[in-house]
Amino acid sequence: MATTKVGQPLDRGTLDSILRRRMFYTPAFELYGGVSGLYDYGPPGCALQANIVDLWRKHFVMEEDMMEVDTTMLTPYEVLKTSGHVDKFADWMCKDPKTGEHLRADHLVEDVLEARLKGDAEARGEVVDEPENEADSCDKKKARKKKVKDVKAVKLEDDVKTEYKGILAQIDNYNGEELGELIQKHSITNNGNPVEPPISFNLMFGTAIGPSSNMPGFLRPETAQGQFLTFAKLLDFNNARMPFASASIGKSFRNEISPKSGLLRVREFLMAEIEHFVDPENKNHPRFKEVADTVKLRFLPKDVQLAKRTDLTEQTIGEAVKAKMVDNETLGYFMARIYLFLTELGVDPKKIRFRQHMANEMAHYATDCWDAELETSYGWIECVGCADRSAYDLSVHSKRTGQPLLVRENLEIPKVWEEWDMDVDKKWLGPRFKKDAKKVETVIESISQEEREKLAAKQKAGEPVIINVPDLGEVTLEKVEIVKREKKLYTREFIPNVIEPSFGIGRIFYSLIEHVYHYRPEDRARGVLSFPPKIAPTKVLIVPLSGNKDFDPAVHSLSRAFRKIGVANRVDDSSATIGKRYARNDELGTPFGVTVDFQTVKDGTVTLRDRDTMQQVRASQEEIVNVVTAILEGRETWEDVVKRLGLFEGQDLEN
Incomplete structure (x- = not known):
């Protein structure tokens, strides 16, 4: 069962309502009926995304001394033909001839088999992943049955259940022919309608460059190719020193067959990618010892998946590399750094696993690849890929253009x-x-x-x-x-090999929200997004006790002081009670609230409220600004502040 940060049952409908109502994101072109797989970000969504990207830059680009580039999104046909994307960047698609609907074959198999297993659990009276509220439960069941109408709550034989679970354990490993055989063998339909055999569907958006349309091209499906084509210039910029890494953040485009699951499968999305160029004869990393014994990860190796199991192995990244489960130190180093980045964002460590790619799903260029998957109410979602791309890309582009993309090293x-x-x-x-x-x-x-x-x-x-x-x-x-x-x-x-960590920012964005969401125990309607303060869209809410004009100087002074030091804040001087004003900003994830009241007018002090504990301290305006700054910079915790200033219990502002 999907749960909130504090182990409460997660009601995805309520969370989704909060995110749309508070404008974290919204369907694009909604006035015209919307377009599936396209979303717009509102003010808090833009701020949260910017903060995730800012932390990514600090954690990787600055910490690892990478060279950031911004390459064009329009890519000539010849580039992506050479890289293999024209021929191989595809998913398997089925068509429902009765409705004309196009479906992704592996998702169709996955949805139907998972629904049958849930139907078996219902028939046996077992606990299934449903909300506690009975009305919500009925709605969710109706939604699922509408999605997969051919599934009923019936008991399955044990060997059938075992077979279904085995298929789901390696669903990413099947090719088109194998998916077609599964559809036939298990009588999988689209809401009762038979589907046509799977065919390959290329996911790139085609276009033409120039008014004469004589230069075909694509919107890029990844930022990687632009980085590979600037390799020689980057090597020269780096004074021909190896190894080195480039990094790029930008939009990519994939023409998904059947977008679903909100931000988790979209057609336009923000990527952050690293290309770490390394000597193929020495894939050790000078900083690997920093993480080897201190970072413990949960692994799902390919041999376990092929054995039709999903058991996780927990060990340090040093142990995994030593046992050759992870191919080399550089790949392992970046896997550890990915884990540290995700946990610093606020992702729940217990909901992170690294799953190794199996043979059929391995990208055509990769020799080893691990996905950092985050557990959500939609299941395990790939959010970061970490692949050893070997020397494939530089080799094919060099061969096609006749330009040497290699390193010359004086011995x-x-x-x-x-x-x-x-x-x-x-x-x-x-x-x-x-x-x-x-x-x-x-x-x-x-x-x-x-x-x-x-x-x-x-x-x-x-x-x-x-x-x-x-x-x-x-x-x-x-x-x-x-x-x-x-x-x-x-x-x-x-020719260097390339280790590539590739981050889907939108998927991390949504998964993080699920991981930090919870609601007040006394009121399920009071949702809270407990972002770490440095990630929160807005850091401080300033609330005058009432509309009394005597409060204005302190409100303006506080807002100006926070702006001056770069701390995002907003003033809520609406007529709602302070408790309601705090409650709606808890939904926005604002970690701190400053109340200006009549005592402020007398002695200049204000109260500071902590979002998660709802505790308050009172001090001068200057001290409160310093406290917020210290917490944001990691020099103090809320517990430290309470010990130093003491709890203020003179007023209850929550009701």
Whole structure:
């Protein structure tokens, strides 16, 4: 059962109502009926998103000394053809021929099987994930049955339940043909309507660049390609030093088949991506020791999923890398840093897991990939991907353009080794083989060191040197010398590998809200968003006790003082009671409230209210500003402040 921050049953309908009423986000183009998968952010949503991005920049770009770039969203066709997105950036889609509806095949299978398992639980009288309120419960059941009408509350055989759970455990690992077989085998329909076999649907938005439309292009599906194409310039900017990382924050676009689940699956979204370029022969990280023994993660490895289980393994990232469950130190380092970032945002550590990609879902460029998934009322949601993209992207772009996207490294100590050379007399080779001379030369160049050593031994024993050439058969090399020579290499060239952490800001945004939401025990209608103060959209609410004009100077002075130090604040001088004013700002996640009253007029003191405990302290206006600043900067906690100033219990402003 989905729960709130303090373990209360989560009523997603109530939370969604708060988010829309308080304008965290709203459906785009609603006056025209809206467009699925497109949303607008209101004032608190914009502020919350900006604060998440600000913390991301500090946690990664500044802390890791990354180079931030802002690349264009319009991408020529040729770039994404080369990267593989034109051919492979797709999901499996089914069509309901009766209604014309298009459905994502894996989601259809997942929805129906999950609903059947819930129907089994209902038939057995087991507890299912429903709200406590009976009216809400009925509404939720109706919504689910409307979504999947072919599911009834019936008991399933144990082997069927086991099979369903096994399918769900590796739902991301099925290709189109396998999904089609599952749909047929388990009689999965769209609300009773049979669906057509799955077909591949490319998720990119196509467009044309320029008035003549002779340059096809796409809205980018990720920020990564722009970073790869600036690699050579970034390497030069970094004085040719390796390893290094670039970072980019910007909008990306994916033409989702059937957007649903609010901000969790949309067609336009904000991404924050890192491309960490590393030597393929040394994927150790100099700061790995900082996290190796101190950061413990919960892992769902691919072999567990393939065994049709979802058991989590909890261990330190150091242990995971040592056991080779996580491929290398750099990949592991960023997984640990992702975890620390999410928990600093306020995400519940108990609702974070790292799930390893299975073979069929692995991106075409990746050698290893782990998703940081957050548990929500929608289930486990991928919010951050952390992949080892190998050297794929730089290699294909270099091959396509003819531009070297590589690193040249001067070796302090030359690399010395011995190697067998085959020296062929070119004056003999050309006249002897004429137009086939290049074929013979190509075969000679491809002969391995092991085979050259064998040929050298034969030559030394007086035997002829014979090789096989396509279309020519056996060829005797009469004018060839096979000799072992010492080689020295003073410069090494290599194409870097890339470790890529990729963050879906909208998914983190929504999951964080679910994790910090709760309601007052005495009143379920009083919702609270307990954002960490530095993440909250607005930090301070200033409330005059009444409309008395004598309060205005203190209100204006406080607001100006907070603005001067960059602390977001707002004044609520409406006619509602202070309790109601605080309650509606609890829904906005505002951590602090300052009350200006008649005592303020007398001695200049004000009260400071803490959102989560509803406790108050009283002090001078200057001291209150200092307290808020200290908490935001992490120098003090609310508990520290209470110990220092003492609780103020002279007035009850909550009712």
